[in-house]
Amino acid sequence: MLIVLLPEQPLLDGDAAQALSWWRLERDGSVLATGRDTLAKLRQRFPAERLRALAPASAVNLFRVRLPAQRAAAARAALPYALEDLVSQELEELHIVMGPRRSDGQVSAAVVSHTPMRPWLDCFRAAGWRLEALLPQAALHADAGPDQALLVMPSPWPQTDSQVLVLSAQEEPVLLDPGLAGIWINRRLAALDPAAQTLTLAGLSASDLGLDLPDTVEVQQIAERDHLASALVQAQRSTPAFNLLSGPYAVSMAAPPWRKMRPALIAAGVALALGLGWLAGEHMILSQERDALRAEIGRLFDRSLPNSRREDPVMQFRQVLQGGAQISFNSGMGPLLHAFFVVLKEHDNAQVQQVRGTLESVEVELKVASFSELEAIRAALSAQPGISENLEGADSENEGVTARIKVQRSGA
Template sequence: MLIVLLTAATAASEQDQPLHWWRLGREGQVLERGQDRLEGLHQRYAGERVRALLADGVGLHRVSLPGQRTAAIRAALPYALEERLSQELDDLHIVMGPKRADGQISAAVVEHRLLAYWSGRFATSGLRLEALLPLAALYADQAPEQGLRLQALDWPDCSGWLVSAADAEPVLLEPALLPFWLNNRLQALAPEQRQLSGPASELASLQASIPADTRLSSPASAEASGSLQGQLATAAPLNLLTGPYAVSMAAPPWRKLRPVLVAASVVVLLTVGWLGAERAALEAERDALRSQIETTFSRALPGARLQDPLVQFQQQLQGSSTQVQAGAGMLLHAFFTSLQGQSGVEIRQLRGSVEALDVELKVASFAELEKLRAALAASAGITEQLEGADSENGGVSARIRIARGES
């Protein structure tokens, strides 16, 4: 995970100034750190999760609101903070935090202008923010049980002081404002609660600016708990990327469906391939059948123009055409009727006229040839004549003339 620090110094100019960053391991340990521009971080760590810490320009508040419904509390929160804020509510982005054990609600307030600026910077660089966190909110769990606690931040470019209290959210102050703010804050506390802990050197310089009855203490571990690893080990508090600035970190819906899409793509490809093969096979079968029809037609009706073979053969067989067609049709009908029951007969050529039909064919044997001649001779109205027969491999080739005779 990448941690990027956003300070007033880096936001003062529109130029893309280098930012301080830390790269954490799975256990929260610091693996790398440096200072670079956002585009450079995107080139080096494009796939890393990114969190940004906003050090300036964000205020933390704590208010008490009646009611239990989260939606009602969120709607009333801006008006509960209105008296504390010096700007118009329309210019501010207010984020509601979790409800505390004492019933109070934590809230973060930041200008829309500042959020739009940083959101644009990260969007331009290509980095995708997981969270934008107030830096002061990381110290919310380090508040003292009583009084105030003063901490010096060891973050780069952060020269302010962090003041935390048990009854309020942490506040990040500039050194020049610290004496005035502490005096007013301690004056608001009851005398028995006026206690301030912090570095001894800073307490000595502040002693003249705070109430005289304030009890001062300098714990030896005042800054020991401020390690980066400890501050970022917990979940992100008060993420400012809500509402119009919300960024979904969930995986795109299509990514979850990637296995299903891959399987569907394979099925589609296989189906398209199978349909293509089936179409190619059907086209080849159609072409072979068309060629066979043309061959049979040219042999059966030499010299005739091929238009609709089925209709033309029906006209020939049924005698519904001209006289030439009627004569040839009768001879063809007699010939094909005689072929019924014959096996192994191959018609090689048919030549016809009104009075006669010359057939060149191949049969399995002379016995089959005589059987066919006998069937032709038994047909009424025609005569048959064997014009030649020769033995060849696998059968007998013969030429038979079928003519119209007395019925």
């Protein structure tokens, strides 16, 4: 996933080529790469990556307000009126997003003017990006706040102007200019109970912030920690606390339809490949069987009609069987088969089980309904000119009679 930090200055129509700080994250939150590039170059380098953007803290104000414990829809409807006295603009000019309920029972909220929202989204659209989420930069530090009072440290973000990150137990995180941080901190400390007026500094001193603190404020110094890594992990959560792409700017955080269908498309491709492979195998097997059958037909033609020229064996067999010509002594087994099937045509119940033949004779195993029908077939064969028949054997069964009849030429 790519995380892009929008600049402090509002993006105008000609700022689409402005270089932005970015981080490429692994699924566990580890940073794979980082740098500064334009959105167009990022699109060329990482065309398949998902993209989320961070709205700068100077453009988004974070608040905590108390709302009655009620359904989320009702709380969302009441939120603008709870913020009306805290913002300087008309509510119609602001985009308000409700966040989670904090541990102190208050509901967090993000407020941003409509003015920068469209230029931000237009820049991503012009570069060919589908923006998945737009997150308030400062809100990513909410989970790092102290248990009480204030924690102040240098901003971990790579921005042009130096900033100070202020974390509070009762307020949402803020990123401030060092010149304004002293005023903000003094006001927050003054609002606390004197027993709870504790200020924790990490990598900073009171003089760095221009603080003139009363004796009631306890100042603690701790080592500076890297809060950027934990903030980036928060930025790639599947359900972020704030997503400014809601209301009139709402987009689905789900994967694009083609990406959701990718497993099905892969499975369909595999099934298609297997199907084509199976068809190719079947085609090869059938081709081999066709060639073998043609070869067998050729050999049968040569044995049955040795004095005939082979051109179209199937058609030549049909002509011989349908011709009714006088049987010649040297004309192969074709006329013998023709004579036999001419007789068999008159007996619908007779079934041929097996045929074996040579150039001189044909032995047919057939099944008939009774001995009387068998004798009728034999009599009809004997009446055929130029051939003779001989009963090789007959067996009586429950369903009829099985017999083997040998048909040969009279002179054989």
